[in-house]
Amino acid sequence: MADTTVRTATVDDARAISIVQVETWRSAYADLMPEALLRRMDVDRNAERRAETWAERHRDPRVVDLVAERGGDVVGWACVGPTDQDDLPGHGQLFAIYALAATWSSGVGHALVQEAEQRLRDGGFDRACLYVLDGNDRAAGFYERHGWREDGHTWIDERFGYGGVLVPLLERRRIRDLGEAL
Template identity: 45%
Template sequence: MNIRPATSDDAHDIALVHVRAWQQAYRGLMPQSVLDELSIAEREAGWARLLSETPRASQTIVVERDGRVAGWASYGEARDADAPGSGELWGIYAHPDAWSTGVGHALITAVEDALRSDGHETAYLWVLEGNTRAATFYERHGWASDGARKVDERPGLVLHELRQVKRLA
């Protein structure tokens, strides 16, 4: 496996992983119609814009396996007002074909190392309520719920999320 910074050339592959991971991981946790309507092309356009921004609020890395992008993660400064000085794992996804192959472990370890190198002693992430596969993955890597909850409202969708934190130092 090769982990490297994402570039705008990765926009399609990141979008493909993003959509396929959502469609598999969130089945039964959000309306199927929302999952069915996810567009790789729309996500690709968004990723292309984000990855060409300078400076960017977050960093994105990809992991390649057998020469193909198998997963990605974005991280940076905390976005929540009650977590100043913390780092945040903004998003982490592996293609369903790469689940349980070490891709997620490689990504989360790389993000933790990067946040630690950036001087963060703690970090947090948000996990969709009911996504026990992801919550268990994070717990195996030393992340734990701090009891914080939030509601993320999107067109036609209300997501309930739980915060997990980890001491990095």
């Protein structure tokens, strides 16, 4: 098994991050989302949009994108920062964490979540939240093993669609006390 290195991402990583996001969605969500929606995801458009909005998204120094590398190749990505959840003032949020399917269960996700939690602590957060797509049992189990517990809150994400049809996604919130040892 190759060593995993996690580092702060830069705008130059936009394309590699987009590849990880698109490929992971297609693998992890194949049974949870319409195939047409996953097929419409476009690495080039995603990378272009990500690069264009990079500076604005990172105005707050607590917003950090991380990439996991193996052998110099980006194989995972995570993003953290302050949450915008009204009922969780002062909390951080793990907005995204993805690893290429070929690296699942090999330590990439573990390395990313550990560094993401440390970056949240470094940003002054004692507690954080994240959202998991309903039915994504693999991710739910991963987070559970890392101390993230469901708090009963759900959210309907209405940002996705295809062919003019909105695809609402039910997501379940998890909370983690970042000072709690595992």
